[in-house]
Amino acid sequence: MTEPTHDEAHGGALGSRLNWLRAAVLGANDGIVSTAGLVVGVAGATQERAALLTAGLAGLLAGSLSMAAGEYVSVSTQRDSEKAALAAEKRELKEEPEAELAELTGMLQARGLSREVAREAAEQLTERDALKAHARVELGIDPDALANPWHAAWASFAAFTVGALLPLLAIVLPPAHWRLPVTVVSVLAALVLTGWAGARLGAAAPGRAVLRNVVGGAVAMAVTYAVGTLLGVAGE
Template sequence: MADSRGGSGLAQRLNWLRAGVLGANDGIVSTAAVVVGVAGATTLTGPILTAGMAAVVGGAISMALGEYVSVSSQRDSERSLVEIERQALTDDPDGELADLARAYEARGISPRTARQVAEELTARDPLEAQLRAKHNLDLDDVVSPWHAAVASAVAFTIGAVLPMLAILLPPEPVRVPVTFAATLVALALTGTIASWIGGGSTLRAAARVVLGGGLALAATFLIGSLIGTTGLV
């Protein structure tokens, strides 16, 4: 069981890492698209900074809220399963033991061995045994929605720092090209890391996010440039 718990903990950490990478990726793309779009309409630093900060704050809050709602729903479902199993153990412990043995039989264990495993695990912690075997749920892995929300907001903000610096620090004539280059390089990196975590094709994943990010930047810059030529800003 120690190995199982260790594997579960590792999977949980990898999921958090992947979520962090994707959150940073969102921060890079959305913030870069906003500041590049505004830079297409005006060369003034004030409007670019204002729009960029609004994108960072609004995006981080939106990411945190979405993650909070999602994880809260997941946690409510997990808590419901825990209560159902706890009540079932109180009402019919023998039936739950038989269900646990059948769950191990379904995995290819012989009936005699499955019964012995079920009895030993039930003797140690009946609720944990039921949750692990029947729902693949570990009470130690129930995620806090507040932790998820904060982590998502932090990851988004970290990702957003790069395009903000890229658009504000260089001289005005090269702001947009520098932001394009920095953003696409960062997206290639986050795509590579995400594919490594997920075990997919590194080149394909990096190409997808770079292409998508490039299209987003090109679209917002074009729209900003068109608005700028109309004299609206």
């Protein structure tokens, strides 16, 4: 047998990094769209910079904190489930070692190994680290790399904040008559970039992803601007 290549040996780590990058791109995309919709909607009702800044900052903080809290709860639940599964597996290994060895052998056979090779591999894996072997083969869990809810929460918070800053700055920095066009163009350009990046990280064709992203963002801004305009007129 040949030795695993560097890429094969680190395939799991690479997959994990790609998942984090995809999550970061999606978080930034959410920040762009939600904040853009909010500030463009307010811009339909008023052109006062203070009102736009207040609305944008409120949306940025509410969105980023919501994303962080949601990700923390989600990953914490996943981590608790993984720990419970590992505890149950550890108990089964202690109480029924032969049955667990036979189970591991069967799972390795199902992956294409012969009965003899699967049995030998199962015995060697069990001698080395029975819990880790069962966790990876049976449960699909790496006991040494359980998801960290704090890392996920901070990553979501940062990604959303970075995305939200673009429409916020685009709506408050230019002169009044340039605010809306600058914001729309900036947001659509950013959505092209995040759509392309998300597709590339997912090994998908970028065309449809970019189109979905841009159309979704454009519709969100159009709807909120129309609502803001109607409310602004009604309030006069």
